[in-house]
Amino acid sequence: MAEPLALGRRPGVIPGFGMTLGFTLAYLSLIVLIPLAGLVVRAASLGWADFMAIALDPRTLAALRLSFGVSAIAALVNAVFGLVVAWVLVRYDFPGKRIIDAVVDLPFALPTAVAGIALTALYAPNGWIGQYAAMFGVKIAYTPIGIFIALVFIGIPFIVRTVEPVLADLDREIEEMAATLGARRWTTVRRVVLPTLVPALLTGFALAFARAVGEYGSVIFIAGNIPYVSEIAPLLIVIRLTEFNYAAATGVATIMLIISFILLFAINLIQAWSRRRLG
Numbered sequence: 717m718a719e720p721l722a723l724g725r726r727p728g729v730i731p732g733f734g735m736t737l738g739f740t741l742a743y744l745s746l747i748v749l750i751p752l753a754g755l756v757v758r759a760a761s762l763g764w765a766d767f768m769a770i771a772l773d774p775r776t777l778a779a780l781r782l783s784f785g786v787s788a789i790a791a792l793v794n795a796v797f798g799l800v801v802a803w804v805l806v807r808y809d810f811p812g813k814r815i816i817d818a819v820v821d822l823p824f825a826l827p828t829a830v831a832g833i834a835l836t837a838l839y840a841p842n843g844w845i846g847q848y849a850a851m852f853g854v855k856i857a858y859t860p861i862g863i864f865i866a867l868v869f870i871g872i873p874f875i876v877r878t879v880e881p882v883l884a885d886l887d888r889e890i891e892e893m894a895a896t897l898g899a900r901r902w903t904t905v906r907r908v909v910l911p912t913l914v915p916a917l918l919t920g921f922a923l924a925f926a927r928a929v930g931e932y933g934s935v936i937f938i939a940g941n942i943p944y945v946s947e948i949a950p951l952l953i954v955i956r957l958t959e960f961n962y963a964a965a966t967g968v969a970t971i972m973l974i975i976s977f978i979l980l981f982a983i984n985l986i987q988a989w990s991r992r993r994l995g
Contacts, residue, residue: 752973759970762963770967775943776952779968783949784975786860787928790867795921798875799913805876806883820877823870828933835866836937858940863948866934871924878920879913886912918987922980929976 759767770776805817823831839846839856846856856862932950939946949972956965
């Protein structure tokens, strides 16, 4: 006679939960937790006074403000236009759809340095697009505007590929039912479609934001790297390392880690709340 199952324990189709969980924890610890813990321990050895001096340095504050501010704005813009792109790819059939679908993934496959050089060639004052912007007194490259364009470029696939499968699984009969009950198109989108896509949009926003904050290769070419103007935090870390100022590099990296963790944790809380609210 088979032994009764332990209270609260459900049998799985594939055995080995304990082994796979142990492997997961060990793998994440070796790849993620231990390096981050080493960074925090190294920063803790600086002492509170030295750490705060690095954190409150005007150049550090300017770089952090630029990195996180422009990354958040770029992720928000991508959330809007990425939703539109995903909607077009899922809901409509048209010539060249496969080509557009492949173009969305280009920022994934393209080396970041190549992307940075290409964007700089386009938006520099003598570039194909930058020369026309300069006629109106607008400078794109070597300014925060150029950084914003680069971060939008590398972040769009995260929104599209996160929202696309959720939108594809959304039953059109629900939209048709809303229209039958007298709901207008915008009301149907606002009350039926968007609430279902909110968790996926938040996930895509978090991924695009996290990628943008740590982006380096595609930004340094178009940014110009001017201190207090267009110098991003990852570049400041590299500069401190080239100066053999490991304490300052560790301090800036730790500050970025703390801010990123707080923001991503808050986004995950909002995402969990939206899922519970929407059932």
